[in-house]
Amino acid sequence: MSRDWIKWHDEYEVPGSSLARRLEVVRGYLRPLLDRPRRVISMCAGDGRDVLPLLPAGSRAVLVEWDPVLAGRARAAAPSGVTVITGDAGTTTPYAEIAPAEIVLACGVFGNVSYEDTRRTIAALPSLLTPGGTVIWTRAGESPVRSLFADNGFTELAYAEPTDARFRVGMHRLDRAPDPFLGDVRLFTFV
Template identity: 55%
Template sequence: MSRDWHDWYRGYDDPSSSLSRRLETVRACLESLLRSADRPLRLLSLCAGDGRDTLPVVAATGATVTGVLVELDPVLAGRARAAAPAGLEVRTADAGTAASYAGGVPADVLLACGVFGNVSDDDVARTVTALPSLLAPGGCVIWTRGRRVPQDPSTHAGDPAELVRSLFADAGFEEVSYVADESGFRVGVHEWPGPTRTPPAEGRLFSFV
């Protein structure tokens, strides 16, 4: 599945679009986590794009946040880097490889938005299984999935977001919240109770298809 990500991002220009509503939902989830914290947090964002789901929220809350945003596209990564405050590093790198997170884990908040709808079911399972090695005890994952997307890579018979939820449950995560919008997007927040597992030094978690 080949996609022009710059063209895809134009969906954000329409405030009534499903993509824009998903963005607002993700931002609200992140804001809730940041405002409820009573200490500095470490953030890790996979396939972070231009950082529009994270950077405005960090700025608005005034939370003390350090961490890493990983984005492969150099143009999108450059936009994020230009907007990122001190303490948030933007890496132009492949978020599908564990080596791209070196020095950025364990995270208190991890965003996996726009990932699970672009990879195989096996890669979703591999990634969810690896997440406890990237999270601090009590760390939360914010993730997204469409009910169905064009050329959907999932072979799951039902709503593929339900498969994602079951994988998180099987891995020992606790569900904090789940939004299933009538337009088709889903946004979940899952908490890892701990302990942190040994992070993989290298290896591939997922590849876009």
């Protein structure tokens, strides 16, 4: 990987920073969904700080993170019921043990992959979700992400586009029948 993702996480500690503000939006979307135990997937989970502190007891979650230091931090913060996989989130294989999930987090993913991989990943999300399952995603700036969700049977529940920051956060619900889960399907590769 070309970027130092550990250093990238440091911005979370800067009050008022774009990343700190983005985190509050993501958590704000997540909180009402986590009103009871849920099954959750986090792709490219980083240190898991968006979801781990909010998970109700009895939840099951799979967080997939490539960097072993960040995965270790997530593991150290994880309550029981959470599996942190140090590995490639860009195939469906690590999700086999939890799919279908009620919530999928794709935060910090779409800005780091090609348009084709974004399209492929969003098209595959119905195979990872329960009926009515929800995806929370982030992306910097304008992008085709919202229309790709619409094209794949999702309804937009919320979208944040602050005028003074580049981050965008979306929340989409699957409003069609899910697809069957298939293992070993390539979704994306970080560029």
